[in-house]
Amino acid sequence: MTAQRTTRKHDWFDNQPGAWVMVMLPAAAGFIIGGPTLDALWLLAAWAACYCVQYSAARWFKSHFSSRYLPPMITYAAVLAVIGVPFLITHIGILRWAPLYIVLVALSMLSSWLRKERSLWGNAVSVIAASTMTTVVAQFGSNGITYQTYWATVLFTLTQYGSVLVVKTIIRERGKRSYVVASWVWHVMLVALTIVAGHNPFLITMSVLLLARAIALPVAARYRTMKPVVTGITEAFASLIAFGCILAAVLM
Template sequence: MKRFIPNQHGAWSMLVLPFLLGMAASQASFLHIPLFLCWLLIYLFIFPLLQGVKTRRFDRYAPPLKVYGLLLLPFAAYLMAAEPKLLWFALPALPLFAVNLYYARTKNERALLNDIAGILLFCLMVFPVFYIGGGTDRGMAAEFFILALLYFVGTALYVKTIIREKNNPRYYYASVIYHSLFVLAGVVLFPSLTVPLLILLARAASLPRTKITAKQTGIMEIGFSVMLYLSVIVLL
């Protein structure tokens, strides 16, 4: 099942939060259902694809690629028939995915630049969701995109202080400084979200000094994402 189900718990937040923020900036639509299913299947398809590129063992990852590819095709075809303009939203994702392919090929997928490329790819989902929902306030969509981007870049830094760079003080201080600047930027861009951003800063400063595990970190990030989304809905 490890070939079929991604083991990166925090990635589920990146899959869902930008989608929900795009809906928050527009209106719910029936097309959001096939769009989300298509988005989910793309993620489930890309995961074994990158693993195959990394390991050069496409025979091992052929079953999930076939399953998710076959499930993806009808949803993608339906969306292209219903909203052909959605194809334009996929174009910015191509160079970002090329970056992910490169780092998978070089077996350096934990590089920060690769993380940022993946985060950008996930966060861009705000815009097709906004379009499908008939949103009219493009400024709000852009603000939600920026919020998601800043949040997940900070999360990438924070997670490294617990896993890959847990003994590297430079990453810890970079994470804390980044989250401090995030709070300051939030005072200007998202003043209503000051308290949630302070909570994220406290998490970045305190949790790496505990014995929290990678799995616990990923699960907790789902909770922090829910906190941020509810804060947007209630306070913005």
């Protein structure tokens, strides 16, 4: 029992390959689209600390409050306080986002308590929290929030949830036709949206590439088991493609 309560080295780090990429890219896009400023960079650092608190707190809730996960959570919370409290004091306007993120945090912890954090709704909570940071960070940029900011937020939400569906078709829900169909339909709809929304070549290229990988990966997984690390790296590259194409579309 004692060994189970002892904090281990890997308890301090996120064990989901590619998670950092998916969490930070929308916020980084907001930093670029909104116009780089020190305030936006400050908020970007606070968001990174927020994520550290979130995943360590999620483990604490999932374990039903095991003392093993307290040191990382408390340490990261202290780091967040050092970075975030001064930002909050000097940028009180950020509290307009508090109601949304209070709800998202509550749902995230509930999904962890129930051990449903990788359910469709648990994943949706994470995707919404990360994608909305495009708008939150852009608010503190030199350009502020524009139509392009909201459009980028929508695109990150759609592409990241598409990534959730793809991962499920090759790992947890491998071989289940319903998930494969859902993933393919989602990505076909994304292609249609990018065509209808203005024929932007970057977005059309992005959606077609993402559709191609959504089709190819579950087919390949039928013949060969893919390790989570390989899947994580693949989806990290997909996220980078989406990041580059979305930026190109809204900035050019």
